[in-house]
Amino acid sequence: MTGSRSTLSIYGEKAIELLIRLCGVSAIIFVFAIFFFVFREGAPILASKDFSLGKFLTSTEWYPTSMSNVRFGTLALLAGTLSVTGVAMLIAVPFGLGAAIFVSEFCTGKVREILKIVIELLAAIPSIVWGFIGLTVMNPIIQNLFHVPVGLNVLNAAILLALMSIPVMVSIGEDALKAVPDSYREGALALGATRWQIIWRVLLPAAKNGLLAAVLLGVGRAVGETMAVLMATGHAVQIPHSIFDSCRTLTATIAAELGETREHSPHYQVLFLIGILLFTITFIVNLIADFVVKGVRKK
């Protein structure tokens, strides 16, 4: 009796272990599945004679529904994504890293706890709510402040994206600063350095890889953001020449147009191809961030 029970429990244990291992590798399976299924829907267009990959990447003409001459050039959309992300990073990097330094080095006790909670809540605000804020709050503010006809532009989306990616930067940046041994700070302090000198001369050089990773993860978040930029950029397919120009990003294009395409039409397939392009960009950014962080740990 006891013998059979122990066999059962041995097999039970084996089965559970197998299940755990399966779940463990599920992340790899999912990443491959995402690539496979998105590519599977988009791939047929690559074989079509009306489509050239060179034009797809280098032409600014995006006329997916044109009756006479359908053109799928994503350069203007890519420019939209890059300009919005770029301006967002110009705002987010100093503020995000500044906040990380403030929270990690200048604050103690209660103030620090409260600030961390506020930043966590900032991270929790859904992107659709950010988009709504862009549309209803930021739009009139930008119109009145800069006397421009349309407030839905690169600047609007960039401010929203900055506020969305700052929490990522603060939490990763703070971890990076915390990872610098206290002996570094004590050594500098003993030499008579002020807190600012310690930050500038000791902590920033020591934590620079971690801070770079924080910035890269913020970039990844900004590139992939969809709903906020869909609502705040103003839907104009063009290469923006100033921060007050409207534009359109890769993500917003998929979100705006996928609902209106027929399944397996060329337009539909091109949207999936844009998905692959986005997947590749964020994959590379995340990969670099990971290697940068790993580089720190090896030292």
Place this chain on the structure above:
Amino acid sequence: MNMPADAQPVAQFGETPFTRKKQRSEKIARAIFAVMVACIVIPLIVIIGYLVKEGYSLISWKFLTTNPTHGMREGGIWSALLGTFWLVGVSLCISAPIGVLAAVYLNEYAKDNWFTRVVNLAVVNLAGVPSIVHALFGLGAFVLFAHMGRSILAASLTLAIMTMPVIIASTKEALAAVPRQFREACWNVGATKWQTIWRIVLPNSISGILTGVILQVSRTAGETAPIMFTGAVFYRRIEEGNLFAYNITDQCMALSTHLFAVKTQVTNAPEALSFAIALVLLGLVVFVNLTAILIRSWLRGRKKW
């Protein structure tokens, strides 16, 4: 990092112009950083205050529990609210077990080798995939390939895969916080690896796991893009007051897509309505997050080791 501010300087070590300059730059640096943080915190407070001011008047129990009427220009948000609960609930049932077990694998079973590194890299990348790409994946894999059609099930599966890294990360942290001696003591009395995990490691890290699950709930509730093409519908009437008015193979409304629709697609919708929907969504997410924060601080207070 406390500097003795109250130490009396001995006469010959009194203030020189150099130390004064140092202290001045220190003060300036501190002020600049404080202003930077204020620039982040103040907009948050102002925006939330504005949403509350504009949307508060519409919110009532009736608003939450009646269907939208008059082409979504009047009435409540019942079908959207319940849809969000369904999406969150179903995706939680999928992602919580898989995510927790994946974290158990990474923390308890995985050896420190290249394969584990690849798994970790995959988790990081899964978290980094743009939400709209998850939407394309959900459409291609679940709606079309698996013939689920646009349904709560397909949308929830998409959301589950998207938010799984949140659970994996926080569970891994919770498991790693359980001291190794607990496991060793358990192995020494003859328990197997799984018995140790089930009886010792998981119960001791349950609060941390719970926090991760709650954060996943908050993330899922706010997502828009992944459900737009996999299960969300523009308008749907359901039975009021019945929590099981949806079926898992139905399409549903959701708060996030409802807000998008009312703001951008419904013409002549009253401003206050969209503010009220945004406020309900924001309130839900903030409430859920504050719960997670409270659980975490409570856990920190009662930790015995």
